[in-house]
Amino acid sequence: NAGVMQNPRHLVRRRGQEARLRCSPVKGHSHVYWYRQLPEEGLKFMVYLQKENIIDESGMPKERFSAEFPKEGPSILRIQQVVRGDSAAYFCASSGQGNEAFFGQGTRLTVV
Amino acid sequence: RKEVEQDPGPFNVPEGATVAFNCTYSNSASQSFFWYRQDCRKEPKLLMSVYSSGNEDGRFTAQLNRASQYISLLIRDSKLSDSATYLCVVTPGTALIFGKGTTLSVSS
Numbered sequence: 001n002a003g004v005m006q007n008p009r010h011l012v013r014r015r016g017q018e019a020r021l022r023c024s025p026v027k028g029h030s031h032v033y034w035y036r037q038l039p040e041e042g043l044k045f046m047v048y049l050q051k052e053n054i055i056d057e058s059g060m061p062k063e064r065f066s067a068e069f070p071k072e073g074p075s076i077l078r079i080q081q082v083v084r085g086d087s088a089a090y091f092c093a094s095s096g097q098g099n100e101a102f103f104g105q106g107t108r109l110t111v112v
Numbered sequence: 113r114k115e116v117e118q119d120p121g122p123f124n125v126p127e128g129a130t131v132a133f134n135c136t137y138s139n140s141a142s143q144s145f146f147w148y149r150q151d152c153r154k155e156p157k158l159l160m161s162v163y164s165s166g167n168e169d170g171r172f173t174a175q176l177n178r179a180s181q182y183i184s185l186l187i188r189d190s191k192l193s194d195s196a197t198y199l200c201v202v203t204p205g206t207a208l209i210f211g212k213g214t215t216l217s218v219s220s
Contacts, residue, residue, distance in 0.1 A: 033207065043199070056207050101208055102158065
């Protein structure tokens with residue numbers, strides 16, 4: 001029973017490049033959440049998606065950030081033109097009909 | 113008022129101690145409540161759901177007070193392995209909203 005899979009686990013990007021973070025939810029889960037955790041800080045909600053729909057993106061910066069959860073394939077969090085302040089751990093979680101969410105191991109993005 | 117507030121701690125306790133964490137939430141329409149545990153630089157893991165009637169899982173007891181809009185977590189007979197950050201989670205709508213967490217350090 002595979003849990004939430006995130007890849008890559010570590011990602012290094014130069015300023016101005018694009019970062020693509022992937023999340024495969026638990027099999028059968030149709031709800032995906034993305035969170036960002038800065039060093040020494042708590043988890044910050046970014047976006048909540050169901051298959052092919054963005055339900056709540058109130059925590060996502062208006063510029064450079066986008067997310068999708070297509071009918072087939074993983075959810076993608078995309079950060080364009082990365083800056084040093086984007087360096088953080090990005091966690092994805094998925095849930096089914098119940099609200100209990102299970103997290104992936106995260107992608108640690110470093111912008112140099 | 114922040115959506116979910118927790119005392120950041122740290123709580124430093126000896127093995128065998130009983131420790132309690134509280135968490136307050138601002139949205140009275142919140143429906144589901146959870147406690148998660150996060151170890152250093154790792155992903156959060158579900159510790160337990162919190163039910164209106166209160167619930168217990170071994171050394172852990174969770175309670176919900178809707179009137180005062182807070183939830184609590186009680187840990188009895190603390191173990192070294194309980195050292196972690198405990199995150200309160202509330203669902204006021206579509207998203208899971210996390211508190212910043214309370215850090216617990218159990219020493220021998």
